[in-house]
Amino acid sequence: MLEVTSLQKSFDGFKAVNNASLSVKEGEVVAVIGPNGAGKTTLFNLITGVLKPDGGKVFFKGEDITGLPSYKVCRRGMSRSFQVVNVFPRLTVFENVQVSVLAQQKKTWNLFAPSAKLAIGETERILENVGLVDIKDATSAALSHGERKVLEIAIALGGSPEFLILDEPTAGMSPEETTRCIDLIKQLKEKLGITILFCEHDMEIVFSISDRIMVMVRGSTVIEGTCEDVRCCQEVQDAYLGGSDACLM
């Protein structure tokens, strides 16, 4: 479904992503792991068109989407959530998701129909799925960090994606919130059949929900394979155990 070949991006001479490759098949859950600063978020930004790559190709559903602006990427069925909470702070929870649904339904050029009567059912359904329906009228700036992270995912779901990218979905969540979030991700895969690409620091989560794993170090793909492959790979051990900030097991 997604095919990334030798993607490259540098900032002022610093190679943030250098020769990263990745492939995701329909229905899979694939994790990208790697130490801090490995270029995971930059990789996601390159795939989703937030940044333009210096080299390499991105194919989505067989079509070349390299360098397309993100609104076009989104319209092809790819959504994402952000690592740093990135919601619409002045809008209510309901409106946050509704805007996304409206955009997906290509209604943002409609100047005269009242929003209040549009996309209600769709929005409610998403809020129910992610468990935010009780606080739908709260302003999103007033939510807890965990709730906002879930709202992140809900906004991404508003685009009815076939393919979803989650950038550290559980970062900063409490243990209970984390458990619920993992259940949610599993549900998205099983019930809605969404293909998921995500990155995460917590290895327990990674191994419990992913079908395959790609390991990135210093902007490059070290290995891409099943959980078993990755667990046994010497280079990964080195990168993590030799690195300073995270521990694999």
Place this chain on the structure above:
Amino acid sequence: MESIFGFISPKILSQILVGLSRTVILFIVSSGLSLILGVLRIPNVAHGSLYMIGAFMAYTVSHLFGGGNMGFWMALVLAPLGVAVVSFAAERSLFQFLYEREHLMLLLLTFAMSLVFGDLVKMIWGAEYRSVPVPSVFQGYINLFGGLPFPIYSFFLLVIGPVIAILLWLLTNKTKIGKISRAAAVDREMVGAVGINVSWVFATVFIIGCLLAGLGGVLVAPTVSVTLGMDHTLIMEAFLIVIMGGLGNVWGALLGSLIFGLTQSLGILVWPQFGIVFPYLAVVVVLLFRPTGLLRSTW
């Protein structure tokens, strides 16, 4: 001379000189604005008011000293200092609380201050036109190449301009405060972390910037009628110059002033009625091709 300038008519040459002397005023004022923008990140609309206050103070000082040569030289020294005192008061009482605020709010707030300053000037000096005499040493004209008269005072300005530019260069590159403030422009937290009192660095930079506005006001005073509202046109021009040159870049301000001054004076030759349009047009063209200004911005 004739051979070098053979292809340029004396009229064009004298317009270029007129443009250059205008450039000097624009540069002095907008380099101060740019300094404040670059280091303090305040788009200071009230900068124009300080220019106006400088001009009015020049009027008062020069009259106190009898309006002659002495009056002018005293004005040249005292009026910018007076403006510096005003700006010091403003910085300590208001601006120092604003450094972290949003740009739009700062723009509005400094606009509010410019209204207050404007009326304060009206209270102190009244709404009449004032004039500052050209000091006798600079009175009169010299004849340029084809016998075209050019005011001596403008030549004086043409000398002052480079002097100020060199002093600014020395200040920003060779002095400690200059180095610290350039560092603070890039990363103010870091400068604070190494134990420098950022608040006072900012105050100093602000006062120097405003001093330049005041100096511009003094220098322009003998060439125009000193009046209310002179701040409004100038501040807009200064802003456009700073944007065109690159926010916070003093050399950008010089380049921008040159473009602004020359397009204005030469534009008048091309199309007398719409001479005033050309500088604005130049800004638009520059920004179309270099959206963040000609030189590297510190933002």
Place this chain on the structure above:
Amino acid sequence: MKNPLLRGKLPWVIAALIVLFLLPLFLDRFYVYLAAIILLTGLCATSLNFVLGYGGVFQFHHAVFYGIGAYGTALMIIKSGLSPWLGFVVGPVAAGIVGFVIGVICIRLSKLYFGMLQISLGSLVWAIVYRWYSFTGGDDGIHGVPLPDIISSPNGAYYFTLTVTALSMFVLYRMIRSPFGSALQGIRDNPVRSEMIGVNVKLQQLIALTIAGFFGGVAGSLFVVVDNTVFPDMMFWTLSLELIIMCLLGGWFSFLGPMVGAGIIVLLRTYVSGLTVYWAFILGIIMMLVIFFLPNGVLGYLDRFVKKKARGG
């Protein structure tokens, strides 16, 4: 919708319209004129707020569209010899077109740079108008624009202004509450995210700028009706900043905020400048106080006050 201030708002709107409709019956000519000025200034501020408060675009020089609307109308009436009513179409449409063109040029830039390029383009328009004596009357402006009989009397002008303003405000309100408006507010809050949910951010903003320009132009052409004059100061940058202050003063996250702000500023200007020549001084002080103590404006403050009460009771 969820705004306690606006809950059950329809009766209030109707009541306000009735009061406004009856105003000329018990007010002097001067006050009727003043009311009309407030309405059209409020409309202008509201159209600015459409992109500023709801769109998050730094529209620093909105007065240009106000001026173009006014000049377009006045020049059409004087120079064309066609039906004067056509002027009221030409002015706003011209403002909308200029809004679009300036938007196309500026939209690539963000925030402060956008605002600054817009100010320079706006100043360019101002400079042309200011200098083009033969066409625009230069710094004298144009006085005594002949109007159709029905709107040439003070009351006629007032009712025309009231009707057009009410209609325009209604349309703007509908747009803000439409999917277009929702997307616009999303962009204001978070442009990167908006792009990622499939919104073409630049195009959306460009359309909004065109709409804002158009309604700014409507306000300008109303000024021709009420005051019979146009002059270049209508598009000087100081007026633009005053318009922003009106939005801020009333509250730029509430629909009626700019209208309230315009009312306060126009009334203050009229009365304070009757008492003292130092009107600008007082305006400056008020602006500073608002920025420091009422960052959400008068209506924003009231709104929070009402919400607090609602929660407490």
